[in-house]
Amino acid sequence: MSDRSMRGTRLGAQSLESDNGVQPAARQDIRYTCPNGHSVVVPMSVEADVPALWECRCGSMALREDAEIPQAKPVKPARTHWDMLMERRTTAELEELLAERLELLRSGRLTARRSA
DSSP states (O other): OTSOOOOTTTTTSOOOOOOOOOOOEEEEEEEEEEESSSSEEEEETTTTTOOOOEEEEEEEEEEEESOOOOOOOOOOOOOOOOHHHHHHHOOHHHHHHHHHHHHHHHSSSSSSOOOO
């Protein structure tokens, strides 16, 4: 087996192709400034959509130097179970259902379930 091994080669650690004739993608340096005074330079492709905000190393959001502050997107309030229930039923319908279930429970035709 030792006669079949490749000597003097680091397999998988190095490409056997040469870099001759390979052109790297065109890049641009985008500068961001955070509110804490830090400056961040990010190299990006010329074809990339450059974001107006970038996270700084301190954790705050840095603004691109040639951009304006983007408007915040409106945030939807979280819908609760009650909100979704009220979309399907009116208060009168819910009271009627409650009265029916309580009547069944009181008459003994419905047994109360014990929750775990």
